[in-house]
Amino acid sequence: MPALDKLKALIAPAKLLTDDSSLAAYGKDWSGQFTPAPLAVALPKTIEQVQAIVRWAIEQGVALVPSGGRTGLSGAAVAANGELVVAFDAMNQIIDFNPYERRVVCQPGVVTAQLQQFAQDNALYYPVDFASSGSSQIGGNISTNAGGIKVIRYGLTRQWVSGLKVVSGTGELLDLNQGLIKNATGYDLRQLFIGAEGTLGFIVEASMQLSRAPQNLTALVLAVTDLDCIMPLLHSFQSKLDLTAFEFFSEQALEKILARGDVPAPFETRCPFYALLEFEALNEDISNQALSLFEQALENGWVADGVISQSTQQLANLWKLREYISETLSHFSPYKNDLSVTVSRVPDFLRDIDQLVQQNYPDFAVIWYGHIGDGNLHLNILKPDNLSKEAFFSKCHEVNKQVFETVQRYQGSISAEHGVGLVKRSGLNYSRSPAEINAMKAIKAVFDPHGIMNPGKIF
Amino acid sequence: MPALDKLKALIAPAKLLTDDSSLAAYGKDWSGQFTPAPLAVALPKTIEQVQAIVRWAIEQGVALVPSGGRTGLSGAAVAANGELVVAFDAMNQIIDFNPYERRVVCQPGVVTAQLQQFAQDNALYYPVDFASSGSSQIGGNISTNAGGIKVIRYGLTRQWVSGLKVVSGTGELLDLNQGLIKNATGYDLRQLFIGAEGTLGFIVEASMQLSRAPQNLTALVLAVTDLDCIMPLLHSFQSKLDLTAFEFFSEQALEKILARGDVPAPFETRCPFYALLEFEALNEDISNQALSLFEQALENGWVADGVISQSTQQLANLWKLREYISETLSHFSPYKNDLSVTVSRVPDFLRDIDQLVQQNYPDFAVIWYGHIGDGNLHLNILKPDNLSKEAFFSKCHEVNKQVFETVQRYQGSISAEHGVGLVKRSGLNYSRSPAEINAMKAIKAVFDPHGIMNPGKIF
Numbered sequence: 001m002p003a004l005d006k007l008k009a010l011i012a013p014a015k016l017l018t019d020d021s022s023l024a025a026y027g028k029d030w031s032g033q034f035t036p037a038p039l040a041v042a043l044p045k046t047i048e049q050v051q052a053i054v055r056w057a058i059e060q061g062v063a064l065v066p067s068g069g070r071t072g073l074s075g076a077a078v079a080a081n082g083e084l085v086v087a088f089d090a091m092n093q094i095i096d097f098n099p100y101e102r103r104v105v106c107q108p109g110v111v112t113a114q115l116q117q118f119a120q121d122n123a124l125y126y127p128v129d130f131a132s133s134g135s136s137q138i139g140g141n142i143s144t145n146a147g148g149i150k151v152i153r154y155g156l157t158r159q160w161v162s163g164l165k166v167v168s169g170t171g172e173l174l175d176l177n178q179g180l181i182k183n184a185t186g187y188d189l190r191q192l193f194i195g196a197e198g199t200l201g202f203i204v205e206a207s208m209q210l211s212r213a214p215q216n217l218t219a220l221v222l223a224v225t226d227l228d229c230i231m232p233l234l235h236s237f238q239s240k241l242d243l244t245a246f247e248f249f250s251e252q253a254l255e256k257i258l259a260r261g262d263v264p265a266p267f268e269t270r271c272p273f274y275a276l277l278e279f280e281a282l283n284e285d286i287s288n289q290a291l292s293l294f295e296q297a298l299e300n301g302w303v304a305d306g307v308i309s310q311s312t313q314q315l316a317n318l319w320k321l322r323e324y325i326s327e328t329l330s331h332f333s334p335y336k337n338d339l340s341v342t343v344s345r346v347p348d349f350l351r352d353i354d355q356l357v358q359q360n361y362p363d364f365a366v367i368w369y370g371h372i373g374d375g376n377l378h379l380n381i382l383k384p385d386n387l388s389k390e391a392f393f394s395k396c397h398e399v400n401k402q403v404f405e406t407v408q409r410y411q412g413s414i415s416a417e418h419g420v421g422l423v424k425r426s427g428l429n430y431s432r433s434p435a436e437i438n439a440m441k442a443i444k445a446v447f448d449p450h451g452i453m454n455p456g457k458i459f
Numbered sequence: 460m461p462a463l464d465k466l467k468a469l470i471a472p473a474k475l476l477t478d479d480s481s482l483a484a485y486g487k488d489w490s491g492q493f494t495p496a497p498l499a500v501a502l503p504k505t506i507e508q509v510q511a512i513v514r515w516a517i518e519q520g521v522a523l524v525p526s527g528g529r530t531g532l533s534g535a536a537v538a539a540n541g542e543l544v545v546a547f548d549a550m551n552q553i554i555d556f557n558p559y560e561r562r563v564v565c566q567p568g569v570v571t572a573q574l575q576q577f578a579q580d581n582a583l584y585y586p587v588d589f590a591s592s593g594s595s596q597i598g599g600n601i602s603t604n605a606g607g608i609k610v611i612r613y614g615l616t617r618q619w620v621s622g623l624k625v626v627s628g629t630g631e632l633l634d635l636n637q638g639l640i641k642n643a644t645g646y647d648l649r650q651l652f653i654g655a656e657g658t659l660g661f662i663v664e665a666s667m668q669l670s671r672a673p674q675n676l677t678a679l680v681l682a683v684t685d686l687d688c689i690m691p692l693l694h695s696f697q698s699k700l701d702l703t704a705f706e707f708f709s710e711q712a713l714e715k716i717l718a719r720g721d722v723p724a725p726f727e728t729r730c731p732f733y734a735l736l737e738f739e740a741l742n743e744d745i746s747n748q749a750l751s752l753f754e755q756a757l758e759n760g761w762v763a764d765g766v767i768s769q770s771t772q773q774l775a776n777l778w779k780l781r782e783y784i785s786e787t788l789s790h791f792s793p794y795k796n797d798l799s800v801t802v803s804r805v806p807d808f809l810r811d812i813d814q815l816v817q818q819n820y821p822d823f824a825v826i827w828y829g830h831i832g833d834g835n836l837h838l839n840i841l842k843p844d845n846l847s848k849e850a851f852f853s854k855c856h857e858v859n860k861q862v863f864e865t866v867q868r869y870q871g872s873i874s875a876e877h878g879v880g881l882v883k884r885s886g887l888n889y890s891r892s893p894a895e896i897n898a899m900k901a902i903k904a905v906f907d908p909h910g911i912m913n914p915g916k917i918f
Binding site: 098099100101102103123144145147151155156158159168172174175176178179180181182183184185186187188189191192194195196197200212231234235238239242282283285340341342343344371374375376411412413414415416417418419420424428431432433435436437439440442443446447458459 | 560610635643698873898
């Protein structure tokens with residue numbers, strides 16, 4: 001194919017892959033619902049090569065799909081329509097570090113865990129963390145504004161990006177905010193590219209800020225007697241302690257985890273919900289404060305039992321109760337949703353969704369877990385044994401419309417942290433108004449006038 | 460004027476002012492360089508009235524200027540060309556508060572200090588604070604992404620906005636992000652309106668997040684022996700303590716403050732620079748840590764003297780050394796600049812600018828102060844007594860071009876926190892590339908196709 005030969009020459013010595021196994025691997029993400037069919041896979045090593053690829057794509061009328069760790073669950077990195085995949089695996093270096101500024105300049109293919117490790121090696125901390133941090137790349141994190149388990153204290157990826165270099169859909173390089181903390185010179189275009197899923201341009205370099213490393217992290221797992229006790233519990237702890245996490249999971253989730261056999265039970269008591277709180281036990285005062293809050297929670301009847309970590313090993317074990325859920329449930333062909341509402345509305349929302357699924361499909365098991373301190377709930381509906389995968393997913397699709405209508409009624413988000421991609425595109429209107437969607441499309445046209453940057457994703 | 464009569468009827472019973480003193484008062488901000496000449500001043504009380512005003516403006520081809528506390532220094536709220544001023548003084552209520560979410564829903568005319576007080580009354584904290592917080596309004600804070608003295612710990616206004624209602628230049632109401640913590644559904648349009656100086660639309664409601672109230676705030680004022688000691692000093696303290704402020708000012712600034720006679724000297728020692736550090740002394744360990752860091756800094760020769768606050772009265776007095784500077788200097792007709800570079804480049808940058816002014820105008824006094832922990836420096840050049848105001852400002856304008864060129868060379872910002880407005884419009888290209896400025900203009904056209912929303916500001 002002459003167009004590909006031309007591209008190969010343009011980006012040489014960077015690689016251009018066209019073998020079947022590369023196409024299959026690079027054309028999909030963890031959503032797993034789309035058949036990969038990319039034209040080829042380019043692995044640029046420099047910003048100039050990325051620019052050359054974009055100019056080639058404009059000339060040839062070929063669409064581009066950016067590719068990081070492909071750990072996304074929404075199909076944003078899927079190439080199913082003859083697109084050229086632009087994979088950032090070969091741009092995976094940390095190219096600068098300034099300890100005074102706690103700022104790391106990363107290429108987009110730096111793996112999240114690599115940045116976390118780099119921070120740790122420098123007695124600092126990169127606080128955005130989630131289950132796929134061992135594979136996901138910084139470019140992808142930024143493009144989805146990744147959240148995870150420490151948002152209640154450290155915010156989303158957005159908060160840690162102090163500069164972005166992006167190649168827009170015209171092939172131009174934009175150098176946005178250059179690592180500045182304060183810069184009040186007009187619209188902060190950097191913010192637009194964060195969470196844009198590569199539809200406006202590709203991130204080719206990022207300045208990431210680091211934080212002081214947390215000390216003596218300590219977890220409490222509490223057995224919560226009733227859904228309505230979660231909010232006063234959160235309020236009570238949050239008013240006295242700087243929580244680094246406030247996660248939750250349901251009894252059904254705990255059952256599945258304990259059935260694995262490799263995670264110890266936190267305690268004998270069983271309750272409908274469990275909360276995992278984490279804080280820095282910087283000194284004895286803080287630890288005592290946490291214990292007295294726990295005792296108060298017991299007295300108030302909000303919790304029936306609890307355990308506090310006394311070592312890093314115990315801390316790790318308690319976290320397994322929460323962190324192993326996603327992988328454990330994956331064996332039950334779950335129908336997943338990643339929803340959010342404002343924090344105080346979580347109990348009502350959760351009850352409404354439970355009722356909805358129960359009414360429609362009384363034999364479907366619903367498993368809840370998530371980042372309740374951020375209002376972010378992962379809803380998992382498990383396939384009953386007697387139903388085929390196809391029949392199950394088709395029924396779930398039916399109830400999903402009502403789930404999204406409920407989200408809309410609560411003014412919530414149909415995608416709290418997983419992005420929109422292809423999977424949630426048809427649901428975008430439940431969380432964004434027609435005027436907003438029109439504005440987004442017009443903004444896309446500003447940065448991507450040829451419509452070649454990850455087209456068909458988000459909207 | 461029939462157009463105004465029509466507007467009056469449209470927004471009744473809300474006020475429409477046309478008297479000279481209102482026009483003069485509402486047509487200007489604290490920049491003080493422009494002659495106010497608005498058409499009239501509308502004081503809407505509801506979102507619907509704001510929408511009616513925008514629709515009227517489209518029909519009549521009248522430009523609109525939003526007006527908050529008008530404490531800005533860049534002329535963003537100036538109406539000098541027959542614009543209609545839309546002042547938010549009558550939309551000044553806190554309309555909702557959710558303690559579980561620590562979220563306050565504010566009308567745009569809520570004064571910053573009013574929100575700070577509300578937070579305090581509810582045992583919480585609104586952390587964005589600066590000299591004009593007694594007059595500035597939340598709508599204006601958001602429109603300039605206000606910074607101030609606690610950014611090193613709490614970030615800019617952007618970080619505290621979880622939802623925005625805006626009326627765009629088409630008169631449409633956009634309800635952006637609705638107070639959600641996590642929402643990964645496409646471009647975060649909320650971020651565009653933050654810092655847009657009212658050029659895309661007017662903020663008519665905002666969800667503001669609050670924080671845990673800081674406890675036992677303690678300040679250290681240190682006499683810094685040399686500019687090059689500032690960065691290791693910051694690094695040393697920041698690696699052990701969560702600083703809530705790291706401010707600095709020069710000996711010349713201190714002289715002016717002490718000459719007032721109402722602020723006690725922190726100590727006898729004189730040094731070229733002083734740093735004001737603040738932290739939460741949550742317990743004795745932390746206070747001891749601060750003292751040992753101070754002793755280390757003495758040993759290293761970074762500082763020559765220091766004082767630590769032992770009471771809230773002493774804390775307030777130490778802060779006066781920093782907070783009274785702006786007002787004190789205002790009596791010397793200063794030529795002001797609000798610049799930023801990345802933190803570690805501050806010393807070199809400051810030296811380069813000093814040299815520049817010295818070379819051109821050896822008789823001009825340069826006074827530095829600012830938020831050095833954020834790389835944000837306020838440069839003040841004082842008028843010599845023997846020079847007229849006009850001659851002085853015209854010479855400053857000349858040297859300003861070289862100041863901005865230096866900023867550009869350092870990839871810094873010509874406006875760290877004061878916005879662009881009219882004052883810095885001609886300097887925008889020193890901090891933003893032509894491609895960025897074109898993108899900004901195209902984005903403005905998306906939200907303000909008729910060009911009526913604060914036209915001529917920023918670019």
